[in-house]
Amino acid sequence: MPETLLLRRVAIDTYHENVAYLHRDCRAYRSEGFQALNKVEIHPEGGGPLVLAVLNVVDDPAITTPDELGLSEQAFAQLGVAAGTPVQIAQARPPGSLEAVHRKIQGKRLGREEYQAIAADIACNRYSKIEMSAFIVACAQAGLERDEVLSLTEAMIASGERLDWGEPLVVDKHCIGGVPGNRTSLIVTPIVAAHGLLFPKTSSRAITSPAGTADTMECLARVALEPRELREIARRERGFLAWGGTARLAPADDVLIAVERPLSLDSPGQMVASILAKKVAAGSTHLIVDIPVGPSAKIREGRDALYLRKLFELVGDCLGLHLEVMLTDGSQPVGRGVGPVLEARDAMQVLQDDPQAPADLREKSLVLAGRLLELDPGVRGGQGRTLAEEILTSGRALAKMEAIIEAQGRNREPPTLGALRHEVPAASDGVITAIDNRQIARIARLAGAPLDPGAGVDLYRRLGDPVRAGEALYAIHAQFPADFHFARAQAGRDPGYRIGEPNHRARNGAGE
Amino acid sequence: MPETLLLRRVAIDTYHENVAYLHRDCRAYRSEGFQALNKVEIHPEGGGPLVLAVLNVVDDPAITTPDELGLSEQAFAQLGVAAGTPVQIAQARPPGSLEAVHRKIQGKRLGREEYQAIAADIACNRYSKIEMSAFIVACAQAGLERDEVLSLTEAMIASGERLDWGEPLVVDKHCIGGVPGNRTSLIVTPIVAAHGLLFPKTSSRAITSPAGTADTMECLARVALEPRELREIARRERGFLAWGGTARLAPADDVLIAVERPLSLDSPGQMVASILAKKVAAGSTHLIVDIPVGPSAKIREGRDALYLRKLFELVGDCLGLHLEVMLTDGSQPVGRGVGPVLEARDAMQVLQDDPQAPADLREKSLVLAGRLLELDPGVRGGQGRTLAEEILTSGRALAKMEAIIEAQGRNREPPTLGALRHEVPAASDGVITAIDNRQIARIARLAGAPLDPGAGVDLYRRLGDPVRAGEALYAIHAQFPADFHFARAQAGRDPGYRIGEPNHRARNGAGE
Structure with missing residues (x-):
């Protein structure tokens, strides 16, 4: 059978998206056309479990040979059969619930069963990132009715495990x-x-x-x-x-969050x-x-x-x-x-x-x-x-x-504060009339937080505090020079603090 | 400098999305956190060109060692520096034009400059698939005003080359x-x-x-x-x-199509x-x-x-x-x-x-x-x-x-018609009153077309034709048994033809 390939586990972690690796000279399939299809389905020869994956084309036999089909860690674990098993691939039919996503894109209201089907497909990695993004944007743009929010919540709960502490008050x-x-x-x-x-x-x-x-x-x-x-x-x-x-709590939610966060989308529903x-x-x-x-x-x-x-x-x-x-x-x-x-x-x-x-x-x-x-x-x-x-x-x-x-289990080697330190000074005399949460968060992240736990921002002034030009508003801490540089540059463009006349104080609800 | 890695070209074609490969035990970065960020930016030590890429984590030094940063074919070509060059990575700031995409998600109308910026960022692979999908769905759902369609068209033209045949009538x-x-x-x-x-x-x-x-x-x-x-x-x-x-004609369009097609989204604009x-x-x-x-x-x-x-x-x-x-x-x-x-x-x-x-x-x-x-x-x-x-x-x-x-250049070895052949019969006597374009296309694709050029459907009856029960409506051709099976099963569920009483003939515009 020319369309059988040997399964290989490829040690690449592709984070909430299944990826299959096919060699460009694969004797069984024209890889190029398959790749454009975006998704293939893979199952052991003769049937059995099935995974959906997007396809990458490989030119290095050290990763996948022309006789093999490689699967990323996630996809390999999900298929659940041994390396070397003969497998077949086919053009994937889109997950059944994708029709409901199209209805949502058209602005329709979805029902309970539709959300259940979407959450189940997402929890099983049947959606590509493209499809998840489509679902999230469609929901954000069209909005979710109250009953839809309830349906989506129930569907996400049903997609995973549920802890029971055996007590009435948790x-x-x-x-x-x-x-x-x-x-x-x-x-x-x-x-x-x-x-x-x-x-x-x-x-x-x-x-x-x-x-x-x-x-x-x-x-x-x-x-x-x-x-x-x-x-x-x-x-x-x-x-x-x-x-x-x-x-494994509401795993469909974890998968969706992995797409929502890079998009900075956080709709109420x-x-x-x-x-x-x-x-x-x-x-x-x-x-x-x-x-x-x-x-x-x-x-x-x-x-x-x-x-x-x-x-x-x-x-x-x-x-x-x-x-x-x-x-x-x-x-x-x-x-x-x-x-x-x-x-x-x-x-x-x-x-x-x-x-x-x-x-x-x-x-x-x-x-x-x-x-x-x-x-x-x-x-x-x-x-x-x-x-x-x-x-x-x-x-x-x-x-x-x-x-x-x-x-x-106490952390015996607790991380320490980043040694690179820079104080951001007030540009003028006055009173702090506004602090921009987003800008402070941005500066702390550029400094390396949370990946580098010792990085961040230490605030010296709060709303309503008086300040003199040149006095420190806050200190930036970082461990790596590149991060330190980015964070300082960002604070230089906009420190995130507004300083006004002392009489502005009362109007801004400050002085608590 | 702990945050410098050596650039490596990873022979994986990731099709319109830049991917960077970082070893899990990479001595310079905590790969896990970076991966959740979705995108990193990579540039040669000390500055220079820069590419954005999504991050995959690798456990096999044959792909990328802890001292290296691997880039997929697309990303490597785009960075344009030699393998072995010391590079640095940082959390990527989202492409500048993504703010306009957020405005579109909110239902706003975008201007010419915004579409120019979006198309330019997309043509340079600065968008992840998630972000492209968000743009496409937002446009499909909110709709594009006429001036927006014009702006998007001009922006896509400007994103690439333009042929000039030197004649007034082409x-x-x-x-x-x-x-x-x-x-x-x-x-x-x-x-x-x-x-x-x-x-x-x-x-x-x-x-x-x-x-x-x-x-x-x-x-x-x-x-x-x-x-x-x-x-x-x-x-x-x-x-x-x-x-x-x-x-390289309107490359931003190629990139968008690679996302639109799997979503089957084809909005008028x-x-x-x-x-x-x-x-x-x-x-x-x-x-x-x-x-x-x-x-x-x-x-x-x-x-x-x-x-x-x-x-x-x-x-x-x-x-x-x-x-x-x-x-x-x-x-x-x-x-x-x-x-x-x-x-x-x-x-x-x-x-x-x-x-x-x-x-x-x-x-x-x-x-x-x-x-x-x-x-x-x-x-x-x-x-x-x-x-x-x-x-x-x-x-x-x-x-x-x-x-x-x-x-x-004539094809000296033209492909031949798939040898596996199955005739789909009419279920009853009557006249063909409807043919479902989508179902016929679906059956031909399941049979293997277009990847297998000899696969497809050969139609024997057209609208208005009389037919007797058991006579063939069309033949399915395939080369591979699995495809043949899928296509036959699909035709068995719904052949895509409707057969009615002969007097329906005139009403359906048939008999041409």
Whole structure:
């Protein structure tokens, strides 16, 4: 049979897209035409499992010989047969659910079954990146009706595993992001767990922001934990701060995020579906959603915040999740540090009840923790904030954090702050009237955060602070000269701070 | 400097997307985080040219060692420095024009400069497939205003080379597609060239259809010709039928098509921009656009055809192109064969004035050729069709075709019809009341066309023909058993023919 090739595992990790490698002189297929088709389907000779993959053409027999068909790591694992197995390839028919994507592009409303089919196909890597991008853009542009957001959420939950902690009250909090610093989870989790509520916090690594909760916690402890370990720590300590990637929770969401983030697309429907799917799959029963509102936050005005709040509430209710939304101040970064090492420093200062700890981060964490504590039927309404502060000042929160760190595995070689340091000075005398969250995040990322945990920005001034020309607004930290250069250049073009006359102070809600 | 790697050329052709290969244990960068960023920028140490690429992580030093940075063929050629050159990588900033794509996703109208920037970035492979897909879907969903179509067309022309034939009258024809068979170019080109009009026909290979003009011509002669050869043949023979891929004409269009086709997206604005950009870049001054209209054609009703015609006319006028649109019958395939070998057979039968030649293909070709001939100021209006028929019946068209085939290089080993053959029978007595263009095309593609030129469908019955139960409607030809099986199964589910009572005949416009 001329169209049989021998399967080869090609040690290339192609990240959420299956790739097949065919030699240009392959005796069985005209590779060039196949490549233009974008996708092929591969199955063992005579039938059996099947994977879809995009095709790359190879000219080096060290990668794939003319008698072989190579598969990238993902595709090879998914096909699940041994190297050397005779396989056949054919022009792939598009995944069945792609017709629904076309209907969405035409502006139609999709039903529950259509979202189920899309999520299932995506979770199995049947979509190419091109097709995923089409789905995401079509949803962002046409918008999702409320029932569609619910359908998409349910479909993403159904695409993977679902944790069950066997308790009626499993709490969590989630911030929609967009405000640098703001690492409240490292403070809230030990406070709530110290009180005894079950708080199994799984979170993501940062990709477009300078630090995620998992990146920051990783400065202190191991975060890639097996489900078995998570269960054991939750039982003993009532809480942990782990990376969510080891459990297979809403995998369709992971795949979509890998496309959404490079596009910087974050439409309300997809945001709600993504967050709630992950939380329900992680077994949460009660959730506080933090929506920061501010001129350079993700949500810029009250009207948009209200729309998003109603959408969270509606979908949460339909999923049987107890969900409360808090609108918070997103007019500037929260805490001083932006970047994993700096944010871990801030959080530990708060937990140590250090008088130097950033007051805004402390206060926001206490308010959030208070709301979570009031989910306990035994805590009287309005008493949560006070109880949270007692747990913090008594040292019980710090002790709990230390116990969690030990349980997860303390990082014995914690990363240090980047040695290259540059202070960005104020251009004039005056008062800080605006801080641009996006620009501060951009500078911290250019400096190397989060890949280089010691990189970032350390903020010295906040809204309403007086400043004199030449005084430092913040310091940039980096480890590598190229990153340092990029970040300095960016801050030189626009430091992200606006300085105005002192009498502007009141008008900008500053001086807190 | 820890962040310098040695450039390596990786012999993988990644088709319109730059890919960089980084070893997982790379001593300079944490590959995992970079991969999630989707894109990196690579430049020689100390500065110089720069390419953007998506990142794949490699575990095999035979592909890329921890000290190297591998680049796919496309990316390596584009960077243009020698293997072994020390290079650096950084997080890529998105291409500047991506902000305009976001504006389009939000439903805004884009200006001329924005389209210029997008086309330039796309032509330089600065967009990932994800980003191209976002642009295409946003345009398809929000729609393009007429001035936007013009801007996009001009931008795609400006992205590449532009042929100049040094004559005031350079004619061409183009069909928007969607009707199987319909290989009129192989007949029209020699008729028009025999009359002496310059007709330099460049065309594409089929990707989503069972055959393109280039695939069909390739059964007879070489089609991948150098610009120098094209010029020489045009001078001597006044026409050719070549593949357009060797000249760098509107390259941004090629890149976009590579994403559009797998998505099967063909919005009016992008269709007009794509066709006219290619024709203007190829040096055409006069163009006939063939728009087939029918229930299973791309354009299903007169209203849509009118909209598309006006758009072609407007953009053509603005580009200084003499453009005429013909609406033609798209209610069924044109000619008998569907697939390269079968379509070449039909065209040669017409040129040989064989009484067995498909009458509809002959007639349509004569009408098109007539319209083109009337572009010659010396041909009286209304006389083109008669003149075309004279050139055909006199044998001059055939002689010209033979001369063109010799000039391009005759195919000495022409492909033959696939030996596996299956006749699809009528299920009942009656008259053919409908033929589904899409289903016939799908069956021919499953049979292996166009990659396997001898595969396809040979149609025995046309609209209005009487048929008895069990008589063959058409034959499927294939070379490979797997393809043969797929195509037969598809025809078994739905043969693509509807058979009705004889009195339905008149109502369906059949019996021509």
